Amino acid sequence: MVSPEQRLQDLGLHLPAATKPPEGVHLPFTFVNVRGNRLLFSGSPKNAMDGSIAGPFGLVGKDYDTEHAYSEARDIGLSVLANIKAEIGDLSRIVGWTRVFGMVASAPGYTEQHLVVNGFSDLIIAVFGPDIGRHARSAIGVSGLPLGFAMEIEGEVQI
Numbered sequence: 001m002v003s004p005e006q007r008l009q010d011l012g013l014h015l016p017a018a019t020k021p022p023e024g025v026h027l028p029f030t031f032v033n034v035r036g037n038r039l040l041f042s043g044s045p046k047n048a049m050d051g052s053i054a055g056p057f058g059l060v061g062k063d064y065d066t067e068h069a070y071s072e073a074r075d076i077g078l079s080v081l082a083n084i085k086a087e088i089g090d091l092s093r094i095v096g097w098t099r100v101f102g103m104v105a106s107a108p109g110y111t112e113q114h115l116v117v118n119g120f121s122d123l124i125i126a127v128f129g130p131d132i133g134r135h136a137r138s139a140i141g142v143s144g145l146p147l148g149f150a151m152e153i154e155g156e157v158q159i
Contacts, residue, residue: 004081004091007127015078017051018086019044032087039084039094039159043103043145043152046072047079056150061110064150073102073119076153080120081127084157093159097124097135100155105148106141113139120153 008015021027033040048054056072058064064072085091102117104110117139125133135155145152 004094004127008081011126013078014049015082015085016047016049018083019047019053019079020051022053031083034087034159037095037158039088039157041080041083041155041157043154044076044080044083045147045149045152046075047082051082053147057148058105058150059107059110060104060113060116060150061107066112066115069104069116069150070119073116073151073153074123075119076151077120077123080153080155088159091127094128094157095132096158097128097133098156098158100124100135100137100153102137102139102151102153103142103145104139104151105143105145110141113141116151117153 019031029042031042031044046054046056056064060069081091100120102113102120104113104116106113117137121135121137124135127133
């Protein structure tokens with residue numbers, strides 16, 4: 001069986017460093033919270049390769065079209081995987097993706113949030129396969145997100 005890390009390599013993808021909050025920002029929570037066999041990940045933006053927060057910032061439907069936002073959501077998936085890997089050491093410990101919730105800061109009238117969050121879902125299924133990667137999901141449009149993020153994605157996996 002091919003490991004998730006090998007699938008990432010086969011896809012030509014690289015994980016950034018785990019998320020490093022900006023200097024002076026107090027976060028009274030963790031990006032990854034393990035409780036028994038449940039791993040919950042907090043709403044996550046995209047990381048630069050050094051782990052610094054790299055957005056995306058703005059409104060989808062104004063600052064990003066759906067195709068570009070899809071790519072950004074895929075990159076958020078890489079950041080989520082980096083955070084999970086930093087917490088549990090090996091992505092092969094994930095035995096099932098259970099739930100994903102995508103929030104997309106949207107320009108008035110924008111209605112393709114589901115297509116944007118497909119960038120995240122498609123990455124997870126490509127990396128983990130259709131059995132482990134299969135998940136329930138919601139995608140909603142919001143008027144704004146913390147720090148001006150264009151989107152953030154949270155969810156839960158089983159380990």
